[in-house]
Amino acid sequence: EIVMTQSPDTLSVSPGERATLSCRASQSVSSNLAWYQQRPGQAPRLLIYGASTRATGIPARFSGSGSGTEFTLTISSLQSEDFAVYYCQEYHNWPPITFGQGTRLEIK
């Protein structure tokens, strides 16, 4: 089973600044990587799939990069609604399907 590890566990950033979140896979998942945002009290929402493609309706300030085992989610200029928990997920040879443990993005 592929293990997904996100870093850091918590990231404190000021509004308007850039946030960079990382996700590492224990073995190559090619570009079969998605990012999800979960706001408090809400269901997760797909942000990025294929490692770098924004899902429908996702603002351009969200971008994804990477392939193989190292991936990054960048939020270029943080808005108040962006403070949430972010999960990466691999879907390389599913099932099984694994998520990272999540990164909590909080206001500095």
Next chain:
Amino acid sequence: EVQLVQSGAEVKKPGESLKISCAASGHSVSAYWIAWVRQMPGKGLEWMGIIYPGDSTTTYSPSFQGQVTISADKSITTAYLQWSGLKSSDSAMYYCAVTAGSAWVTWGQGTLVTVSS
């Protein structure tokens, strides 16, 4: 676009049975797989299993194999998650989500299950 509507919150006693549902609708819904995810209070997302309603092909996460049953009704494109004997440790939010084979494009609103004596 596919929409998912989950059944409402449940409060049960240990040992009781429960079946919650996830109804899918929208364009090409028959081509999608439906997955179930557990989120315990204050914790992350855990994949439980996945089903293809078209032929009820089902795969479970090893962590949940034998603990729950996933089923579907093709005619109404609805997936179910069932317990035969709930434990307090089953208290969690349960989400369904759909995939056509890659990322999970749409999620249900979640069903909160509380198991308490």
